[in-house]
Amino acid sequence: MNDRIGGAAQRPSLDPRAPSARHFIANQWTAGEGEPIEAYCPADGSLLGHIAAGGAHDIDAAVKAARAALNGDWGQLAPAARGRLLLKLSELVLRDVERLAWIEALDTGKPIGNARNDVKVLARYLEYYGGAADKVLGQVIPFDAAHSVTVVREPHGVTAHIIPWNYPVQMFGRSVAPALAMGNACVVKPAEDACLCIVELGVLAAEAGFPAGALNIVTGYGHEAGAALSAHPDINYVSFTGSPQVGALVQQAAAPNCVAVCLELGGKSPQIVFADADLDRAAATVVKAIAQNAGQTCSAGTRLLVERSVFDAFVRRIATAFEQLRVGVPADDPDLGPVISAKQRQRVQRYIEQARRDGVPVIAQTPLPHDLPAAGHYVAPIVFGPVPTSHPLAQEEVFGPVLSVFAFDDEAQALALANGTDYGLVAAVWTRDGGRAARLSKRLAAGQCFINCYGAGGGVEFPFGGMRRSGHGREKGLLALEEMSVTKTVVHFHG
Ligand code: NAD
Numbered sequence: 001m002n003d004r005i006g007g008a009a010q011r012p013s014l015d016p017r018a019p020s021a022r023h024f025i026a027n028q029w030t031a032g033e034g035e036p037i038e039a040y041c042p043a044d045g046s047l048l049g050h051i052a053a054g055g056a057h058d059i060d061a062a063v064k065a066a067r068a069a070l071n072g073d074w075g076q077l078a079p080a081a082r083g084r085l086l087l088k089l090s091e092l093v094l095r096d097v098e099r100l101a102w103i104e105a106l107d108t109g110k111p112i113g114n115a116r117n118d119v120k121v122l123a124r125y126l127e128y129y130g131g132a133a134d135k136v137l138g139q140v141i142p143f144d145a146a147h148s149v150t151v152v153r154e155p156h157g158v159t160a161h162i163i164p165w166n167y168p169v170q171m172f173g174r175s176v177a178p179a180l181a182m183g184n185a186c187v188v189k190p191a192e193d194a195c196l197c198i199v200e201l202g203v204l205a206a207e208a209g210f211p212a213g214a215l216n217i218v219t220g221y222g223h224e225a226g227a228a229l230s231a232h233p234d235i236n237y238v239s240f241t242g243s244p245q246v247g248a249l250v251q252q253a254a255a256p257n258c259v260a261v262c263l264e265l266g267g268k269s270p271q272i273v274f275a276d277a278d279l280d281r282a283a284a285t286v287v288k289a290i291a292q293n294a295g296q297t298c299s300a301g302t303r304l305l306v307e308r309s310v311f312d313a314f315v316r317r318i319a320t321a322f323e324q325l326r327v328g329v330p331a332d333d334p335d336l337g338p339v340i341s342a343k344q345r346q347r348v349q350r351y352i353e354q355a356r357r358d359g360v361p362v363i364a365q366t367p368l369p370h371d372l373p374a375a376g377h378y379v380a381p382i383v384f385g386p387v388p389t390s391h392p393l394a395q396e397e398v399f400g401p402v403l404s405v406f407a408f409d410d411e412a413q414a415l416a417l418a419n420g421t422d423y424g425l426v427a428a429v430w431t432r433d434g435g436r437a438a439r440l441s442k443r444l445a446a447g448q449c450f451i452n453c454y455g456a457g458g459g460v461e462f463p464f465g466g467m468r469r470s471g472h473g474r475e476k477g478l479l480a481l482e483e484m485s486v487t488k489t490v491v492h493f494h495g
Contacts, residue, residue: 014049014103014196017203021050023058023219024202026065027212032220033057037192042109042338043329045375051195054220056228059187062216063234066158066185069213074185077211079134086130086181088208089201093123096204104169104197105330109338109376110293112330118170119197124460125173129181129481136182136481141489148492153485155183156260157236160229162222162250163198164242165191165340166296166399172198174460175239178480180214184237188217189229191242193340195219222246230254237484240264241298243397244469262473262483264298265466266397267425270418271301271454272408272440275310277430278452283317285428286403289454291325291381294336295401296344298470299426301454302398304385304405305417311407315385318403319364322383327368329376338377339400345377348400352382355393360384363405395421411436419445424467428454447474 014020021036022029032052039048052058069075077085093100097119105115141149159179163171168190179186190198198217205215218225226246230238230253240250241264251261271289273282289301306314328334339345356362363383372378385405387394393404408414418427418440427446429437441449447465448455455462463477474483 015200015203018199021052022199023052023054023062024199024215024217025058025062026068026216027206027210029202030058030061034220034224037220039107039194039196041106042340043106043376044373048106049196051192051199051219054189054218054225056224058218058220059189059225059228059232062187062218063158063232065213065216066187067213067234069185069211070155070157072213073211074214075183077183079136079183082181082183083130083133085208085210086126086133086177089204089210090123090126090130092204092208093119093126093201097123100169100197100200103200107194107196108165108168108340110330111328111333111335111337113333114293115330118167121460122169122173125170125177128460129177132478132481133181136485146493146495148494150490150492151487152490153182153482154488155179155485157184158234159184159186159237159239159484160232160235161186161188162226162229162238162240162242163188163190163195165194166293166298168194169197169201171241172201174475174480175241176215178475179239179484182481182484184484185213186215187229187235188215189225190217190219192219192221226250227253231257233257235259238262239473239475244471247471260473262475263466263471264464264473264475265425265469265471266399266423267298267300267466267470268303268395268397268421268423269299269301269426269428269446270303270305271428272305272414272418272430273307273310273314274414274429274431274433274436275307276432278432279310279314279317281452282430283314283321285454287318287321287325290403291336291401294339294379295348295381296339296399299448301426301428302402302404303394303418303421304403305408305414306405307414308407308409315363315405318383318405322364322366322381322403325366325381327366327372327378327380329373336381336401339379340377342377344399345379348379348398348402351393351396351398351400351402355384355387355391358391360387360391360393366401389417389420397423411440415440415443419443422469425470426450426454
C-alpha cells in the first residue's frame with residue numbers, strides 16, 4: 001500500500017476477531033459459500049482484504065438466526081434494555097473512531113476527515129435511537145363505556161437491510177439502529193464495493209452484548225446475497241438504499257411475500273438561487289454539496305438553477321471555487337477523493353464525454369494533481385452550463401462530481417425546472433424573500449426542502465426519503481421508528 005494513502009501509523013488494523021471473508025451470523029463468524037471477493041482501495045488500487053461471497057444458503061442461515069433471536073432472548077428484552085445495548089454500541093464506535101474511520105476511508109477512498117465524520121454520525125444514530133427505544137408510545141382511542149381500545153406498536157419481525165457503498169457506516173446506522181430500537185432482528189447485506197467497516201461492527205455488537213441473532217451481517221454480491229435476501233419468504237420488511245433500477249428489482253422480489261419495502265433511491269436535487277440571496281454563502285454551500293464524497297451522494301445538489309440577473313456573477317463564484325478544489329488521497333484530507341471503482345469512473349466519464357460531444361459549455365473544471373496514484377479512480381470535478389433541460393446531464397443521476405447549471409427568469413420557471421425530473425429527494429431555495437421560500441417549499445417535489453442552507457440529507461433527527469423515483473418510506477428522525485414497526489389495535493369488550 002502506498003504510504004501516502006494512509007501512513008503506517010494510520011493504516012487500519014482489521015480486527016482479528018472479524019476474520020477475513022466471514023459472515024457474522026448468530027454472533028459467530030462463518031465462512032461464505034463462494035470464492036472470497038477482493039477488497040481494493042479506490043485511492044491507489046491496493047488490496048485491503050477479502051470479504052465473503054454470500055449466497056442463498058448464508059442468507060437462509062442468517063434469517064433463521066434472526067428468527068430464533070426474536071423467539072428467544074432478543075424478543076424478550078424490554079425496550080429500555082434494547083436502548084442500553086444501542087447506547088453501548090455507540091460508545092464502542094466512538095472508542096474505536098480512529099480505527100474505524102481509517103478502514104472506512106481506505107475502503108471508500110474518501111478523505112479521512114469525512115470518514116471520521118461518517119463514523120461519528122453512525123455513533124449518533126445509535127445514540128439517538130438508543131435513547132428513543134423506550135419512548136415509543138401507543139394510543140388510547142375513546143370509544144364507549146363497554147370497550148377499551150388501544151393501539152400499540154410492534155416490530156415487523158425479521159428485517160432485511162441492503163446498503164450501498166457510498167456511506168456504508170452512515171447507511172448502516174440510519175437503517176439498522178431504528179430497526180433494533182423497535183425490537184426487530186436484522187439481516188444486513190452491505191455493498192460488495194465497500195463493507196469492511198460494517199463487518200467490523202459485528203465485533204462491536206457482540207462486545208456490546210447484543211444477543212445472538214439480533215444483528216447478522218452477510219456480505220457478497222447484490223445479484224446473489226442481495227437477491228436471496230429480498231426474496232426470502234421469512235423476511236417481514238425490506239429496507240433498501242441504492243439505485244432506482246435495483247430498488248425496483250428488490251420490490252419485485254419481495255412482492256410474492258407481501259411485505260413492506262422502504263426504497264431510498266437516487267436523486268437529481270436542485271439548488272435554486274434567486275438574485276436576492278446571500279450569494280457568497282450560497283456559492284460555498286452549492287460547491288460543497290456537489291464535491292462532497294466526489295458527488296457520490298444520493299442527495300448531492302447536482303442541478304444549480306440561477307436567476308438570470310445574477311447568473312454570470314454567481315457562476316463566476318462557482319467557477320473560482322471549483323478551480324480551487326483539492327482532489328487527493330484520504331490521508332491528505334482533501335475536498336474530495338476518488339470515486340469508488342473503475343466502473344464508476346467510466347460511468348461518470350461517459351456522461352462528461354457525451355456532454356462535451358453535444359457541445360454543452362464547460363464553466364469550470366478542477367485540475368487534478370499530477371502525483372495522484374495511477375491506479376486510483378480519480379475524476380476531475382466539472383461544471384457544465386447552461387445545460388439543455390432534456391440533456392442526460394439535466395435528467396439522470398451521474399453519481400460523480402459533475403454540476404449542471406441552468407438559468408431562470410422568474411419563480412414559476414424556477415419551480416418548473418426544479419420539478420422537471422423524475423426524481424424528488426432534496427431541494428434548496430436561496431432567497432431573502434420569506435414568502436417566496438414558503439411558497440416554493442410547498443410546491444417542490446422533494447422529501448426534504450432546505451431554505452438558505454443545504455444539509456445533503458440533513459441531520460439524524462430530520463425525516464428523510466424520496467418522492468417519485470427517489471423512492472418511498474421514511475428513515476431518520478422519530479418517523480423511522482414508525483417505519484420500522486406496525487400498529488396493532490386491541491379492542492377489549494369488558495361490559
Ligand atoms: P446499487 O443499487 O447498485 O446497490 C445497492 C445495494 O444493492 C448493494 O448492496 C448491492 O449489492 C445490492 N444489490 C445489487 N443488485 C441487487 C439485486 N439484484 N438484489 C438485491 N440487492 C442488490 O446502488 P449503488 O451503486 O451501490 O449505490 C448508488 C445508488 O444508491 C445511487 O443511485 C444513489 O443515489 C443511491 N443512494 C440513495 C440513498 C438514499 O438515501 N436515497 C443513499 C445512498 C445511495
